Amino acid sequence: MSAFGGLVEQLAELLQPLFHASAAAAAIILFTALVRLLVHPLSRAAARGQRARTRLQPRIAELRKKHAKNPQKLQQAVLELHAAEKVSPMSGLLPSLCQLPAFFLLYHLFSSSTIGGEANGLLAHKLFAAPLGDRWADALGDGGVLGAPGLVYVALFALVAAVATFNYRRTKRMTAANASMVVASVGDGSQPVPGLATITKVMPFMSFVTLVSVAVMPLAAALYMVTSTTWSAVERALLYPVNTPLTSS
Numbered sequence: 494m495s496a497f498g499g500l501v502e503q504l505a506e507l508l509q510p511l512f513h514a515s516a517a518a519a520a521i522i523l524f525t526a527l528v529r530l531l532v533h534p535l536s537r538a539a540a541r542g543q544r545a546r547t548r549l550q551p552r553i554a555e556l557r558k559k560h561a562k563n564p565q566k567l568q569q570a571v572l573e574l575h576a577a578e579k580v581s582p583m584s585g586l587l588p589s590l591c592q593l594p595a596f597f598l599l600y601h602l603f604s605s606s607t608i609g610g611e612a613n614g615l616l617a618h619k620l621f622a623a624p625l626g627d628r629w630a631d632a633l634g635d636g637g638v639l640g641a642p643g644l645v646y647v648a649l650f651a652l653v654a655a656v657a658t659f660n661y662r663r664t665k666r667m668t669a670a671n672a673s674m675v676v677a678s679v680g681d682g683s684q685p686v687p688g689l690a691t692i693t694k695v696m697p698f699m700s701f702v703t704l705v706s707v708a709v710m711p712l713a714a715a716l717y718m719v720t721s722t723t724w725s726a727v728e729r730a731l732l733y734p735v736n737t738p739l740t741s742s
Contacts, residue, residue, distance in 0.1 A: 494601065494605070494608050495609040497598050497599075497602060498608050500524075502517075502615070504524060508523070514619060515619065515620050515621060517625060518716060521716045521717060525716070528595045528721075529592075529720075529728075532588050532591050532592060535588045536588045539585045539587060540732040543733070545580045553574065596718075599714055599717050600713075600717075603615060603714060620712060620716065622640075623641075623712055628711060628712070632645070632646050646707070646708075646712075649715060649719055652723070653704050653722065656703075656722055657722075660726055661698070663729070664700065667733065703722050706718050707719060
């Protein structure tokens with residue numbers, strides 16, 4: 494924690510001439526961007542894996558029909574299909590999993606009053622008028638929604654809502670398109686893929702979960718979340734074009 498705190502302090506010192514009192518906040522945004530840049534090759538691999546898994550959906554639907562009364566055999570057949578096609582069902586999780594250590598370090602760093610037995614000086618840093626260690630509830634108690642700290646959160650919520658709306662629309666179109674592709678591929682009277690309709694309805698709304706996260710976590714961690722979510726929106730728009738079917742090679 495001391496080493497990580499020192500890294501944030503050093504980044505803040507480098508950025509201080511440009512961002513002044515908000516240099517630590519800028520350092521967190523820069524740190525997040527660096528983490529996402531390092532993880533980007535995994536994101537590209539995950540996009541290739543997603544396209545491969547989508548291409549396999551018609552064959553998996555056939556396996557479900559063939560082994561409808563034998564779940565164990567179905568599971569084995571699906572695993573064998575993935576292995577034969579060299580597709581990993583877990584590849585899409587790797588980018589998120591690799592970011593977790595950085596996020597948890599930052600969360601703990603700005604949730605601790607002491608670091609290495611000494612007072613945590615990072616808690617004194619602010620984004621404009623809002624302390625990086627405070628939460629939205631603290632901002633509401635210090636001037637309300639339209640107070641100086643509260644307006645910082647208003648701006649963050651507006652940014653998150655804009656990104657979530659963008660993701661919602663893209664996810665809804667892509668999920669519906671891929672669901673239609675799978676249904677069409679098994680349109681021979683077989684049963685629909687279990688849970689497909691529920692996934693199609695729920696997935697677009699997952700983008701708005703970030704709004705709740707920003708409201709309850711320390712501002713520093715919220716900055717990481719907002720920066721990472723915005724990066725993801727741009728990255729997915731580039732890696733998963735809506736007008737390009739995931740079934741393409």
